[in-house]
Amino acid sequence: MNILGYIRILRPAQWLKNLMLYFPPFLSGVILVPGVASKGLLPVVAFCLTSSATYTLNDIIDSERDRLHPRKALRPIASGCISRTAAFIFAFLLLGSGLAIAAGSAPPRFLLLLGLYFLVTILYSLKLKELPLVDVFCIATGFIIRLEAGGEAFAVPISSWLFLSVFLLALFLSIGKRLTEKHNLGDGAGLHRKSLAGYPDGFLEGAMYLTGGAVLVTYSMYTLSRSHLFYTVPLCCFGLLRYILRVKSGQSGDPTESLLKDIPLLLVSLAWAAIIGWRLYF
Known part of the structure; x- marks a missing residue:
């Protein structure tokens, strides 16, 4: 089992974007209130797992095209390091884990926002990224969903x-x-x-x-x-x-x-x- 390849599929550096969930409590001045910071740990983990699932599915969809790119050709799926079938199973496990954690640790609307994030990202990977302007608006929508999800997780208005x-x-x-x-x-x-x-x-x-x-x-x-x-x-x-x-x-x-x-x-x-x-x- 290629552990390093699976870690690369997760794209852990991109998890930095999910810290957007902490913006609402931080900017509202309540992040240091006892119990507030820890309240967001599981929702952030849920977003990290779900976002990694979308990255994996995107790499599966783009594997043929990535082989033509000077840098992306080195990605685990494009390079043949990990098979498409194994990557799909891995993505399913990541998504299921993320949704399960969200369901057990955050309000129902947070779970809806997480599902919306997954839907927008998958539609982006399948078709929307090919459309000028629509592609960049989809990416911006992902950040807005994170912001709103942070507001829901911490019960802070945006x-x-x-x-x-x-x-x-x-x-x-x-x-x-x-x-x-x-x-x-x-x-x-x-x-x-x-x-x-x-x-x-x-x-x-x-x-x-x-x-x-x-x-x-x-x-x-x-x-x-x-x-x-x-x-x-x-x-x-x-x-x-x-x-x-x-x-x-x-x-x-x-x-x-x-x-x-x-x-x-x-x-x-x-x-x-x-x-x-x-x-x-x-």
């Missing part, structure tokens, strides 16, 4: 400005990732990802600037509704510009990879969290 900020930020990052793919794959971009052939030259770049500016506006409005959080707006501005600089320099636009490997982005993110924590809790 403000309108926070909803818009997260949605637009996810859209901004998704567009940046597509722009990087289109640039790096060149003339073969459409062969690897059909939606890339539908984006005219300059469109993704303009859309990235548009959504980046919108994020700054909505986040600024969110901070003005919360005492003293407006001090983090310059950090938000720096982070957006740093990501644009990274994409335009030909580096990876993957949000998780950018955060973990780009030191300035990582430091700004940590500084943002520290200032928010100080203002809300101390």
Whole structure:
């Protein structure tokens, strides 16, 4: 049994996205209340298992196309390290475990949101990722579902400005990732990802600037509704510009990879969290 191959299928680095579930209690100033932080552990685990199930199914669906990609050809299923049948069984076990944990540890609406996340992601893998604009909106929807699921798990309401900020930020990052793919794959971009052939030259770049500016506006409005959080707006501005600089320099636009490997982005993110924590809790 190829243990390392199965671990790679899980894509544990992508679990970082599921920390979005902790945003509502953290930004509401209740994360340090005894019992609150531990309350979200099982819901986060449920999301991690379910998201890994969708990654595995996506790799099964894309295995033939991935073999044509310089990097994705090394994925366990595309490389033949793990068979499609074994991967499908593994995905089924992951999904069943995730749904079972959610059913036993969170409110019913959380389970519905988790099911909706799985449905949107599978439809994305099967067809929607081939449609220009629809592909990036599906990715952004995944982040919004995580945010709403966090609100349900912790019984914390989501403000309108926070909803818009997260949605637009996810859209901004998704567009940046597509722009990087289109640039790096060149003339073969459409062969690897059909939606890339539908984006005219300059469109993704303009859309990235548009959504980046919108994020700054909505986040600024969110901070003005919360005492003293407006001090983090310059950090938000720096982070957006740093990501644009990274994409335009030909580096990876993957949000998780950018955060973990780009030191300035990582430091700004940590500084943002520290200032928010100080203002809300101390």
